[in-house]
Amino acid sequence: MxxxxxxxxxxxxxxxxxxxxxxxxxxxxxxxxxxxxxxxxxxxxxxxxxxxxxxxxxxxxxxxxxxxxxxxxxxxxxxxxxxxxxxxxxxxxxxxxxxxxxxxxxxxxxxxxxxxxxxxxxxxxxxxxxxxxxxxxxxxxxxxxxxxxxxxxxxxxxxxxxxxxINQANEPTIFIPHNVHLENCLGVEKVDLNKVNMLFKQPAQYQFSIPIKTKERSNLNCFFGKGRIDQRGFIKPRSWYEVELIVSNKITRLDGYPYNKEFTVITDDGWKFQCNTNGDFAKNFRSKEDLKTLGKWIKGRLEANDCLQTGEPVTEETLRKYGNDHFEFRSTDNPDIWLLSFKGNK
CATH class of the missing domain: 3.30.870.10 (Endonuclease Chain A)
Structure with a gap:
């Protein structure tokens, strides 16, 4: 014991x-x-x-x-x-x-x-x-x-x-709101929205529009990819909120893009966490400590707007319902802080 x-x-x-x-x-x-x-x-x-x-x-x-x-x-x-x-x-x-x-x-x-x-x-x-x-x-x-x-x-x-x-219990008639609580996550801070609005109003020296890819087993759909197999053959699937953005080298080679660097992102709804770019041509855009941080922010917004159900793939139709298929990524006057936006029309 x-x-x-x-x-x-x-x-x-x-x-x-x-x-x-x-x-x-x-x-x-x-x-x-x-x-x-x-x-x-x-x-x-x-x-x-x-x-x-x-x-x-x-x-x-x-x-x-x-x-x-x-x-x-x-x-x-x-x-x-x-x-x-x-x-x-x-x-x-x-x-x-x-x-x-x-x-x-x-x-x-x-x-x-x-x-x-x-x-x-x-x-x-x-x-x-x-x-x-x-x-x-x-x-x-x-x-x-x-x-x-x-x-x-x-x-x-x-x-x-x-x-x-559960199939013999009376089905609930009222459901509580679904929410992904980023405030409970390690390495995530809440930023005052007045400060966020001021940052997004400032002109940016560098600004990039990153398309969202809906490949079946990668990007936002890592959950459906090959799981991790141990020596005994046990398969541990990827987490539902585990994501990484695969960014084209047409974007990563542009002047000012944070190429194989670590930096802080502040999102349009006021969350602050660490990210990095790595891999060939700095193609991987990830949250630094845990891939689920970025995934909770992205998929959580899709779920909260009733555009995505847990366990379903992110598709072109998912993004159409949400009203956005791009991330806006822009610099600030601090080279270590970047702004990330993913606003829908709902």
Whole structure:
């Protein structure tokens, strides 16, 4: 038995981070039980894709404890229903909701043949897919068989007593707004909109219009690309919000373009984070610390305007509905700060 921590910068306590411990247990399991308070729609969609790509995980039961009484967003609810239907149709488990009481626990049980492990502590399911969240989590890892098996039994009892299969619970009639909260992300700052407006009113020495490419497995659609395969053959798909802009060398070779450089971007809606350009001819335009930062900003806007559903590819029709198929990228009087705009007509 030992504790594991998020190990964010300046607070590294354990040798391995909570995320790596959780995922190592998850991908080596044949059965997983999960009882969590909250989930995000993208985490559910990524879990769904993992199960599609990896048959060695034979069974998953998931209890979502808070959303039924506090409210689902429509994408969140749809993602859970789709996951439940997939699990049922393949006889691999169920998704449950707590209809009559809010369940705020976070308990996970992993079975690998006859070996059991458990995690109990503070982390919701979303934590294990999203490394951008600022929240520092800690959990107790139970690897002694008696205690790990007891936790497994407790999770089974919790699901049995509190859980209703999501397709048997009354469908919500009211959904809460869907929002991607960049303010909770590491390395992202909110900028006063008055300052943003002043910056965008200033003349720019350099300005570039970057077309948005809708290739099936890259750019904004990395989620559908080839996943990362470990030595045992386990496939971890790309994150839903993972993106990179592939910029033509007709643009990157123009005078003033930040060629293979790091810089700060301030967006038209007031977010500030680090980006860089790299690769052949500086073709890759990415958020620096995590590719999901830029992806949350771009895809989050498409989702918030009902132009994109989680798990669907970004297409020409997506951009037509949004009303924009270009990013505007412009300089400021500070060579290390650039402005990025992606305004739609909705």
């Amino acid at each position: 030992n504790t594991v921590f998020s190990n964010f910068s300046n607070a590294k306590i354990t040798e391995k981070s909570l995320n790596s411990v959780w995922f190592d247990l998850f991908k080596s399991s044949d059965e997983v039980l999960m009882a969590t308070g909250y989930v995000s729609n993208d985490a559910v969609k990524e879990l769904h894709r993992i199960l599609e790509l990896n048959n060695q995980i034979q069974k998953i039961d998931l209890l979502v404890g808070m959303h039924y009484l506090e409210g689902f967003s429509l994408p969140q609810y749809n993602s859970l229903c789709e996951l439940h239907n997939f699990l049922c149709s393949s006889q691999r488990g169920n998704v449950y909701v707590s209809q009559f009481v809010k369940f705020h626990g976070k308990m996970y049980s992993f079975k690998n043949q006859n070996k059991f492990d458990g995690l109990i502590g503070s982390a919701n399911l979303t934590c294990f897919w999203d490394n951008l969240e600022r929240t520092y989590e800690t959990m107790l890892h139970l690897n002694e068989q008696e205690s790990a098996f007891k936790l497994r039994k407790n999770i089974q009892q919790t699901i049995h007593k509190l859980g209703t299969p």
